Amino acid sequence: MEYRRRAFLGAGATGIAAAVAGCLNSSNDASEGSIAGAELALATTTSTYDTGLLDEINAKFQDRFGVQVAPNAQGTGQAIQSARDGHADVILVHARSQEDExxxxxxxxxxxxxxxxxxxxxxxxDDPAGVDDTGQATAALEAIADAQATFVSRGDDSGTHTKEMGIWAEASSEPGGEWYQETGDGMGDTLMIADESSAYTLADRGTFLSMRDNFDLEILLQGPIEGGPELLANPYGIMAVNPEIHDNVNYQLAMAYIGFFTSPEGQALIANYTANGQQLFFPEAEDPDFQQYVPEGWQPDSGGE
Incomplete structure (x- = not known):
């Protein structure tokens, strides 16, 4: 998907500093910033969108700075590819190996x-494969494969699919056959399909908890938040698209968004966001430092001067 972009008011290096600093100063309002009226193209995962977290964050960001956020929720692989193609200003995903690449x-x-x-x-x-008795991620998938119990995979190069493939790579069994089904869909749709099929699937906790009233599936193997295996950890990262690669990206606005999301206010919004009485995400950002946000060798647009 290619985003439509609004004209941006160039503000130079000073504008970047003001935008990011404004994110960290709770007294700032939209009239004081240099980014008002701009639009941010955000490539992200279905889990951040399906849980409703982005609605919460984006509304606060929009209120503070008078901007629009245009999220495109895809699998992590698709989100990263859209950024590679220059169709996003910032990406928020959860597959560290793909992020590092x-x-x-x-x-x-x-x-x-x-x-x-x-x-x-x-x-x-009823857990026909006995996943509840395994205690480990690899053993859980091995038990499903041995029982040839229906397993529904996202199959979409998302962060969840990447994690699933990593677990299979460490397991002694391989996915395949009639019992293994790929949806090519997001997490919410995959959960619904698994529920309709009385099947197993791998899900991120946030999406599952936010949708659990819609189906009869149960958590049979917990991740590390509830004492389960560390292999099921699910960290999220946020990063700007490099303006030296794609000069059409709105780097100033991307930095303001990252600054807001990683600021104490943004991290508090994450910590306090719940569904069905349960916390869906846990903040993990370090204290922001503006100098860390400036790419080496990058020179800001002079705005036509």
Whole structure:
């Protein structure tokens, strides 16, 4: 998907500093910033969108700075590809190996740890494969494969799919056959399909908890948040698209968004966001430092002067 972009009021290096500093100063309002009226193209995962967290964050950001955020929720692989193609200003994803490759290839700058939750293995309450007795992620998938119980995979190169493939790579069994189904869909749709099929799937905790009233699936193997295996950890990162690679990206606005999301206010919004009485994400950002946000060698647009 290619985003439509609004004209941006160039503000130079001073504008970047003001935008980011404004994110960290709770007394700032939209009239004081240089980014009012701009639009941010955000490439992100379905889990941040389906849980409703982005609605919460983006509304606060918009109120503070008078900007629009245009999120495009896809699998992590698709989100990263859209950024590689120059169709996003900032990306928020959860597959560290793909994020690191994106950064190594020079497409991203200023990656920041943002938040985390974990993955869980969910399935029908009668648990025909005995996942509840396994205690480990690899053993859980091996038990499903041995029983040839239906497993529904996202199959979409998302962060969740990347994690699933990593677990299979460490397991002694391989996915395949009639019992293994790929949806090519987001987490919410995949959960609904698994529920309709009385099947197992790997889900991020946030999406599962936010939607659990819609189906009968149960968590059969917990992730590390509830004492489960560390292999099911699910960290999220946020990073700007490199303006030296794509000069059409709105770097100033991307930095303001990253600054807001990683600021004490943004981190508090993450910590306080709940669904069905349960926290969905846990903040993990370090204290922001403006100098960390400026890519080496980058010169701001003079705004036509």
């Amino acid at each position: 994106f950064m190594r290839d020079g497409y991203g700058v200023n990656r920041r740890d943002l938040m985390f939750n974990d993955f869980v293995v969910v399935g029908p309450s």
